[in-house]
Amino acid sequence: MSNALSLAWRTLVRRPRRLLLFIAGVTVAAAVLIDMVMLAEGLQRSLSDLLEETGYQVRVVPKGTLPFETEAAILHSTRVAAAFSADPRIADVVPLWGRTIYASSPGAEAVATFGYGAPAGTAPTLRLRVGRTLERLGEVVINRDLAERFRLSPGDSLLVGLEPDPAVGALRSRRVVRVSGVADFMFAAAGSATLALTLEDLWALAGTTSEPAALLMIRVAADANPYAVARELRGRDTSVDVYAIPEIIEAAGDRLTYFQQLSLVLGTVSLGVAFLLVTTLLTLSVNERWGEVAALRALGVTRGRMLAQVAWQGLMISAAGTVAGIAAGLIIARYLDGILTSFPGLPVNLSFFVLDRNDALLAIGLLVVTGLLAGLYPAWRAASVNIAAVLREEIE
Amino acid sequence: MKSVVAEARALHRTYMRGDTPVRAIRGIDITIQAADYVAILGPSGCGKSTLLNLLGGIDIPTAGSVRLLGHDTRELSDRRLTRLRLEKVGFVFQRFHLLPALSAAENVELPMAEAGLPRPRRRARAEDLLDYVGLSHRVDHRPGQLSGGEMQRVAIARALANKPALILADEPTGELDQDTGAEIGELFLRLNRDGTTLVIVTHDTSLARPATVVHRMRDGALQTEAKP
Ligand SMILES: Nc1ncnc2c1ncn2[C@@H]1O[C@H](COP(=O)(O)OP(=O)(O)OP(=O)(O)O)[C@@H](O)[C@H]1O
Ligand SMILES: [Mg+2]
Numbered sequence: 001m002s003n004a005l006s007l008a009w010r011t012l013v014r015r016p017r018r019l020l021l022f023i024a025g026v027t028v029a030a031a032v033l034i035d036m037v038m039l040a041e042g043l044q045r046s047l048s049d050l051l052e053e054t055g056y057q058v059r060v061v062p063k064g065t066l067p068f069e070t071e072a073a074i075l076h077s078t079r080v081a082a083a084f085s086a087d088p089r090i091a092d093v094v095p096l097w098g099r100t101i102y103a104s105s106p107g108a109e110a111v112a113t114f115g116y117g118a119p120a121g122t123a124p125t126l127r128l129r130v131g132r133t134l135e136r137l138g139e140v141v142i143n144r145d146l147a148e149r150f151r152l153s154p155g156d157s158l159l160v161g162l163e164p165d166p167a168v169g170a171l172r173s174r175r176v177v178r179v180s181g182v183a184d185f186m187f188a189a190a191g192s193a194t195l196a197l198t199l200e201d202l203w204a205l206a207g208t209t210s211e212p213a214a215l216l217m218i219r220v221a222a223d224a225n226p227y228a229v230a231r232e233l234r235g236r237d238t239s240v241d242v243y244a245i246p247e248i249i250e251a252a253g254d255r256l257t258y259f260q261q262l263s264l265v266l267g268t269v270s271l272g273v274a275f276l277l278v279t280t281l282l283t284l285s286v287n288e289r290w291g292e293v294a295a296l297r298a299l300g301v302t303r304g305r306m307l308a309q310v311a312w313q314g315l316m317i318s319a320a321g322t323v324a325g326i327a328a329g330l331i332i333a334r335y336l337d338g339i340l341t342s343f344p345g346l347p348v349n350l351s352f353f354v355l356d357r358n359d360a361l362l363a364i365g366l367l368v369v370t371g372l373l374a375g376l377y378p379a380w381r382a383a384s385v386n387i388a389a390v391l392r393e394e395i396e
Numbered sequence: 397m398k399s400v401v402a403e404a405r406a407l408h409r410t411y412m413r414g415d416t417p418v419r420a421i422r423g424i425d426i427t428i429q430a431a432d433y434v435a436i437l438g439p440s441g442c443g444k445s446t447l448l449n450l451l452g453g454i455d456i457p458t459a460g461s462v463r464l465l466g467h468d469t470r471e472l473s474d475r476r477l478t479r480l481r482l483e484k485v486g487f488v489f490q491r492f493h494l495l496p497a498l499s500a501a502e503n504v505e506l507p508m509a510e511a512g513l514p515r516p517r518r519r520a521r522a523e524d525l526l527d528y529v530g531l532s533h534r535v536d537h538r539p540g541q542l543s544g545g546e547m548q549r550v551a552i553a554r555a556l557a558n559k560p561a562l563i564l565a566d567e568p569t570g571e572l573d574q575d576t577g578a579e580i581g582e583l584f585l586r587l588n589r590d591g592t593t594l595v596i597v598t599h600d601t602s603l604a605r606p607a608t609v610v611h612r613m614r615d616g617a618l619q620t621e622a623k624p
Contacts, residue, residue, distance in 0.1 A: 003509045010497040295493030298454045299507055299554070300482020302475055388455040391566075392445060394491055 004305065008312040012285070022281040023320045029277065030318075030325020030367050032270040035333050035353065037363045040263035042354035043256050044249045050186050050349055051245045054124040056094065056217035057226035059243045060084075060233065066252060068098055068187075073212030074240060081216055084233065089224035094122045095213035097202060102171050103142075103195060104159045105150040110171055113146060113193040115160070116185070117202030123183070124217055126196065130154060131181030134198050140177040143194040147182045154179050160197070160205065173205055190341065190348040259352070271370050274321065278314050278374035286310060286378045293382045294390035307383040314375020315368065322367045330355070398429040401562045401593050402451050406460035409446050409616075420446040422616035423460070428562065433588040434595040435604040438613030444597040445566050447613070451595060452485050452564045453477050465561055482511055486555025488565035492547040494539040500526060500550045501535045507557040518557075525553035529583060545576035552583060556592070563587070565596045569603060578602050 012019055051059075060080075062072035074080055077095035084093045097117040104110035118124070123133040126141060131154030134141055140158055152158060156179045161171025177197065188194040203211060220229050226244040234242040243251060286293065297306060333353035340352045409421040420443045428434055428451070436444050449455035450462050453469045462469045465484050469477060481487075494503045501522040508518035526535055529549040539547055548568060555563050565584070569577030581602045588594050588606070596603055604610060612619045 007495075007497070007506075011495075014497050291491065291493055292495060295487075295489060296495075297478070298452070298481065298487050298489075300478055300485075300510055300558075302478045304475070305510070388446075388449040391449075391454075391489065394493075 004309055005312055008309045009316060011289070011309075012313050012316060015285075018281070018284075019317075022277050023317055023324065025277045026274050026317060026321025026367075026371075027324040027328055029270040029274040030322045030363075031329035031332055033267050033274075033363050033367065034326055034329030034355075034360070035336070036263035036267035036270065037359045038329070038333050038353040038355050040260045040267075041356070041359070042352045043259060043350065044253070045354040045356060046349075046351040047252070048245055048249050049354075050347070051248065053186065054217065056092070056124055056219045057245055058218035058220060058230050058233070059245075059248055060216040060218065060237075060240050061214070061243070063239055063241055065241070066248070067215045073097065073214055074216065075210045075212055077211050077213030077216065079211075080213075080237075084216070084218065087229075089221050089229050090218055091221045092219040094119060094124055094217045094219075095199060095211075096125070096215050096217060097199060097213050099202070099206060100163075101195075101202075101205060102161055102163060103146065103150070103193065104161075104171060105152070106159075108150060110159075110161075110164055111146075111149065111193050112163075113195050114188065115202060115205075116194070116196040117199040118196055120198045120200075123196065125186045126183040127186060128181050128183045131179070133181055133183075134196060135180065137198055137201055138175075138177055139180040139198065141181045141183050141196045142179055143185050143188060144182060145191060146193045146195060147179075149193065152179050152182075154181055158195075160195070162205065173207065175201075175205065177201070184348065186349050187347045189345045191344065271366060274318065274367060275370050275374045278317050278371050279377060281317060282310055282313055282375055282378035283381070285313070286382045290385070290390055291394040293385050294387045294394070297385060297387045298391065303383040306385075307379045310379035310382045311372060311375040314371045314373075314379070318367050318371020318374070321371075322364055325367070326360070326364075398431065400427055400463075401430050401432075401465060402428040402595075403463045404447075404451065404457075404460065405463075407447075407450060407457050407462065408459035409443075409450060409455065410458045420616055421450065421457070424616070424618050426451075426611065426618060428593060428595055430561070430593055431588070431591055432593055432595075433585075433606060433608045435607035435610045436595065436597045436613060437599070437604055437610065442613045443616040444613055446616075448564050448566050448595065448597050452487060452562075453481050454487075482507060483558050484561045486557070486560040486563040488548070488551050488555050488563065488568045490567040490570040492539070492544075492551045492571075494547055494550055494554075496539050499536045499538055500531060500542065500553075503539070503550055504553045504557055507554060511558050521557070522553070525556055526550070528556075529553045543576075544572050545579060548572065548580055549583065552580075552587070556587075560592075562593045562595065565594070565598075567597055567599065569598065569600045574602075581606070 059067060061067055062074055065072050081093040081095050084090055098114060100112055101115035102110045103113050120134050120136055157176050158179055159174055160177055161174030164171050185194045220226050230242045230244040337351050337353045404424055404426045407421050407424040411418040411420055438444050450457055453464050456470055504522035504525050505518045523535060526532055529552055531549050534546060569580050577600055584594060585606045598604055
């Protein structure tokens with residue numbers, strides 16, 4: 001066996017430059033395939049990872065919306081949250097609200113920011129960089145854009161309020177808050193100023209007493225099933241939608257299937273290209289060794305062994321291309337991800353290209369099978385050579 | 397009593413060239429006995445190569461039969477016929493047909509590897525065979541580094557690899573100059589004296605002269621003359 005493999009390999013490398021060119025071609029095709037496999041569900045996976053990272057497995061939103069998608073709100077959220085908390089399968093309920101508010105610092109112009117409101121002591125969508133999270137009224141956690149813009153660090157104070165009065169120029173219902181920490185906001189758009197206040201402060205600032213929440217985040221008890229909890233809550237309150245994380249991803253799916261379709265088409269094309277490259281190279285190689293093939297058959301190499309030799313060559317080319325293609329694909333994916341995630345309006349922590357082990361194995365499997373199939377036609381031709389006729393043609 | 401290595405009876409081979417049949421072999425009876433040195437002579441196109449291919453089991457008769465070491469070549473599966481060639485028949489081609497990717501020794505080892513001989517034994521035998529054909533100093537050379545005569549010696553060593561009952565050679569000196577051809581002729585003669593059965597198709601009188609049996613062909617038929 002090892003002998004047949006070594007012969008297959010040494011026959012291939014007799015023309016090293018040509019072999020390298022074809023392997024480079026298969027590498028490009030494999031890289032595209034790997035990238036497409038990463039892209040197909042990358043956004044869903046990355047979103048799902050972000051949602052999981054919060055530690056809350058169920059989301060409750062106003063009927064027919066997705067979190068923060070519209071202005072719709074769940075009113076009297078404290079009461080609603082308390083009612084949910086009574087369920088022993090629910091460990092924690094956190095209402096979140098958000099709206100545009102303005103921030104300014106003495107001597108600096110006010111900027112519009114997205115202001116989140118969360119109960120004091122909770123910060124499920126923050127990754128704290130310095131300082132601490134919101135612990136009492138009058139505190140604010142800001143993102144790094146805001147910290148850089150106003151040169152703020154924990155302990156400094158910041159002016160927040162509603163949109164400036166055009167006549168006076170000053171922020172309406174403004175108040176001074178104290179920076180408790182600087183954090184990355186997992187769902188905030190790249191390059192935008194973002195801050196978080198306690199819910200009570202945000203409600204007071206907005207002048208509302210109806211305690212609106214854009215969403216309730218629910219942590220289920222360790223032994224409870226998020227799907228079952230979500231299903232039950234859905235039945236209990238028909239004015240809201242309740243989603244376990246995979247259900248949110250599915251609900252957002254319509255907006256993400258473009259990538260799946262694009263990936264399917266480009267991935268298929270890249271497999272086709274890999275197939276053609278391997279068939280072409282092996283057909284060329286068999287054609288130029290026609291006499292050698294006939295002589296080997298005459299000397300006693302069976303059809304099956306001849307077929308296997310060429311089929312192995314197909315596998316070798318596709319394997320080499322696959323290995324190089326995975327490396328190239330990962331590098332390209334990183335580069336493209338950098339471009340795509342810097343689009344304005346996208347959460348910073350999202351990725352478009354995410355490699356999943358099973359999908360990677362699927363891509364490798366597809367490439368190997370493609371290499372094998374691509375080798376079959378030239379292999380079959382080599383195996384079914386008319387020995388006497390070819391040996392005769394070789395002399396002429 | 398000598399044993400029969402190969403035997404053809406009422407042999408016919410007709411090719412189709414488009415719609416016209418080409419009757420390359422027209423009713424040949426021939427017997428090759430162990431230790432024979434058979435030379436087949438005749439004008440170009442008379443069917444010599446076709447006859448050799450039929451005897452060696454790389455072509456199948458359209459009528460009549462070839463018995464190769466007791467097996468009717470028409471009745472064997474391709475797999476078993478291939479195995480029979482591997483183990484019992486050695487081929488020497490006009491164009492050598494060595495594998496350029498392999499060294500001389502590896503080329504000689506190839507049929508032994510195919511037959512499943514363990515690596516150390518085939519390597520040792522390849523070296524012995526290369527020594528026998530006078531190439532002990534060329535063991536690790538590639539065909540591209542060898543002269544025509546040397547390549548044909550390697551091919552002869554390869555043909556001997558599995559201790560065949562019969563060696564078939566089609567114009568083995570056709571690509572060589574006269575002196576080199578004569579050296580190959582001497583090698584064949586030595587082979588035959590050491591007991592190898594040979595059938596050689598040739599135009600080269602230096603190869604035909606030492607033959608124990610000479611067949612002259614014309615238009616697909618034999619005109620045999622036995623030597624004393
Ligand atoms: N595969 C084939 N298809 C059609 N015709 C063939 C084929 N092989 C041989 N022939 C024909 O059969 C006849 C005998 O050919 P063959 O090669 O056996 O002759 P030969 O005696 O070996 O000739 P040469 O001395 O030129 O090698 C020729 O007329 C040839 O054209
Ligand atoms: Mg001929």
